[in-house]
Amino acid sequence: MEEKAPDHRNTPGPGLWQQAVMRITQGLQRLSRQPVIATALAWLHRRDWYIRFTNWAATQSRWQLLYKLGGGAFVSGFLFLVFFSFMIYKGVFGALPTYGELSRIRNNQASEVYADDEVLLGKYYVENRVNASFGEISTNVINALIATEDARFFEHSGIDLRAWVRVLVKTILLSDDSAGGGSTLSQQLAKNLYPRGDYWFFSMLVNKVKEMFVARRLERIYTKEELLNLYLNTVSFSENIFGIKVAAQRFFDKSSKDLALHEAAVLVGMLKGPTLFNPVKYPDRSLQRRNTVLNQMEKYGYIATDVCEAAKAEPLEIKYFKEGNNQGLATYFREHLRQELEEVLKDYEKPDGSPYNLYTDGLKIHTTINGRMQRYAEQAVREYMPELQRRFLENWPKNKPWEKEAVVEWAMKQSDRYKSLKEQGFSDAKIEQIFSQPIRMKLFSWQGEIEKEISPLDSIKYYLSILHAGLLAAEPQTGLVRAWVGGIDHTFFKYDHVKSVRHVGSTIKPVVYAQALRSGVMPCEYIPNQLTAYEDFNGWEPRNADGTYGGVYSMEGALSKSVNTVSVALLMRAGLDQVRQLARDMGIEKRIPAHPSIALGTVEASLYDMARVYGTFASQGRRPALHYLDRVETADGKVIVKFNRPNPRNFPEILTPDESLMAIRMMKSVVDSGTARRLGYEFGLWGKVAAKTGTTQNHSDGWLLGFNARLVVGVWIGAETPLVHFRSMNAGQAANTALPIWGRFMRKVYNDGGLKNWQNSYFPPLPDSLAALMACPPYLDEMPVMVDFQEGESMDDWQQFNQLFDEFDQEQMKVIIEENPREEFESLAQYAERLRNYAQRDQKRDERREKRKNFWGKILFGNKNKEEPPPDDGNR
Secondary structure, three states: OOOOOOOOOOOOOOOHHHHHHHHHHHHHHHHHOOHHHHHHHHHHHOOHHHHHHHHHHHOOOHHHHHHHHHHHHHHHHHHHHHHHHHHHHOOOOOOOOOHHHHHOOOOOEOEEEEOOOOOEEEEEOOOEEOOOOHHHOOHHHHHHHHHHHOOOOOOOOOOOHHHHHHHHHHHHHOOOHHHOOOOOHHHHHHHHHOOOOOOHHHHHHHHHHHHHHHHHHHHHHOOHHHHHHHHHHHOEOOOOEEOHHHHHHHHHOOOHHHOOHHHHHHHHHHOOOOOOOOOOOOHHHHHHHHHHHHHHHHHOOOOOHHHHHHHHOOOOOOOOOOOEOOEOOOHHHHHHHHHHHHHHHOOOEOOOOOEOOOOOEOOEEEEOOOHHHHHHHHHHHHHHHHHHHHHHHHOOHHHOOOOOOHHHHHHHHHOHHHHHHHHOOOOHHHHHHHHHOOEEEEEOOOOOOEEEEEOHHHHHHHHHOOEEEEEEEEOOOOOEEEEEEOOOOOOOOOOOOOOOOEEOHHHHHHHHHHHHHHOOOOOOOOEEOOOOOEHHHOOEOOOOOOOOOOOEEOHHHHHHOOOHHHHHHHHHHHOHHHHHHHHHHHOOOOOOOOOHHHHHOOOEEOHHHHHHHHHHHHOOOEOOOOEOEEEEEOOOOOEEEEOOOOOHHHOOEOOOHHHHHHHHHHHHHHHHHOOOOHHHHOOOOOOOOEEEEEEOHHHOEEEEEEEOOOOEEEEEEEEOOOOOOOOOHHHHOHHHHOHHHHHHHHHHHHHOHHHHHHOOOOOOOOOHHHHHHOOOOOEEOOOOOOOOOOOOOOHHHHHHHHOHHHHOOHHHHHHHHHHOOOOOOOOHHHHHHHHHHHHHHHHHHHHHHHHHHHHHHHHHHOOOOOOOOOOOOOOO
16 A cells, blocks of 8 residues: 655644744854854864863763753853843943932923914924823723733733743744734833933843833832823824824824724824834825734724724825924914013923923913914915915016116125125135025925925025015904914014014005194195195105196095195194104104105004004004913913903003094095905905005005904015015005905904904994084095184084085085185174075075976976986896
């Protein structure tokens, strides 16, 4: 009979010990074949002591030899390890943290800046970490962590001996990478808290033993839940992210308590390699690792099989929320606030006597910024600026918005690169050569950051051509700042244009008009629109932007059309020094030139200043004190310093309520029929706001300052330097630069139901007496006949007289006054009554004529002369 080959399918394989012995033997055989090892062995075989040892070994049985040599090696190794551990314990390789130190563990925490509506604006940090309490962490995260990193976490006391045996046999001897590591979560926590040191050859051994000692001490101090909490607050998730709370926000835009099962598995999976398994950079790796974590949870009974499979079927949906000094909301405001906070905190100490650290102590900073308004303000800038930038470049041939190349040279010499090269002693010729050589650069663009080869000189030209923006919104009655946009991108442009100082253009005119009212100029007093040379100022002759002259304007009409000649005439009547003083009183801090050109905007001020100026108008004459920082708290909510909000009763009264109401009426006309009328027909803000546009010399700066009764908003547009500007008035006027951003922002505010406090606000109505004073046409072709005051006559007499122009036709009254001048001893009231009688007589005469006309028309022509209604063309 033919003998069958043995069937090995059911033969049990070698055990773990046999496998280990086989691998050691094979390894020694491979090692002995190495040339260097073979030479060393040949040398060894010639040594007398080795020969004696081999002779002795030949007299021993295999088990005797294994027992004596193995036992001796084990005892020696054990004694060495005990001695070595004793040295570590005694601090030979650096002192171990004491129980007291471990009980006072405090992670470096990011300080958080909050808006008034509790929206997180951003953080200040060295390590981006915000500690979460155990209750703020999803059980999905806890279970995934234990199943993946330390399945026997609740069974050991910091050191898992079974895990070390597994590592020795499976991982080291059998090279099974899936067998896991031997470090417990407590040991990993020790490593996170106390980074490993470099001890040359003994580094791994020293660090491991130190971590064991620290882990045991941690286990004695903290409960298991506290250790898990501490671990999840210290572990890194790459990108300078520390702790589960920040990681959940960064990758899923949600709190750590709300993480779903598959999301928790993604974050726990990152712990094996935070960068390697980053779901944004390496989504495929992250997905595989997530599924491994889910399998581990199923293996250890934390989830059922069907739940595991359902979670593995979920797509990897990342909602990446990037943050940092240059990301998030209100970046320019946060930088302004950071500088102030560093000074404030110098005066306050922690209980241990050390100063508070803005970057590590997890402070809570509460501000008056409104999160929704801030978002709308940034959206308004982001939506319009790319279009404005495109039109700006198209406005110039060859896309060079400067008239002289000296502008480029000036900008080059202002750069840090130029100053650094100069300090190093490079000649101008060498610097010019360096600036002409292309290098790899990251550049700003409205389509996102771009990287390209470009010379430093070309990059300067590129950035010179970029338009910038600023926006500030505040409550005029309280002074609370609600939105602060200092620029277009804090990564590339650090300069804050809420604080930058530029010429304000025609936005200064309401101040001039207010002082004119204070000086006794009547609002319906007509001022000629004519060229005038002012001899006291070297024959200076102000001109209108549109180049047209003639006719006469009331104050309201002149302001709505921003007529320069009338504004300067009013300034001269109000008094140059008086206007300068009023501008200072209303909030402008820079020196104001002693020249009538200030009526046209040669005053330098910031958005911050101008918000106070226009806030004075909006709050009926009281200048608001702007306020944006409420309080600073510790991480556990204890108030360190509180800044009381200003009391509006303490705001200085700069204008009377009547003066401010008349100025508001004039600025409403700017929106209803003047230079800011685009706010009405494009953004639907008819009758809701008052505003004034401002465009400076050469169209370098565009401004719009405006307000309703609850919110004052200022917008500025311009390049980095006034030497870069629009080419034409049509393209560069504020109505086409600053106004669209202002309109977009306010429309968003009015459309948000959550911002009703700032929407349903109306200006107080003008009292009848003031309404009568301002009841006159804004423009006339020629100067009307006016009646002068006589001694003893009051403002009420004049108001009653002025009502005639409301009761009767303006042209009719003009003719009556010319035909019937005031008599020498006739009072104003008597004169008004006489004129009213004339007007009523003429009115009745005209009515009788109309009746006769209609009567004879019916008799002679029937109904043919009857007026027919106009056709309905659908445009009513």
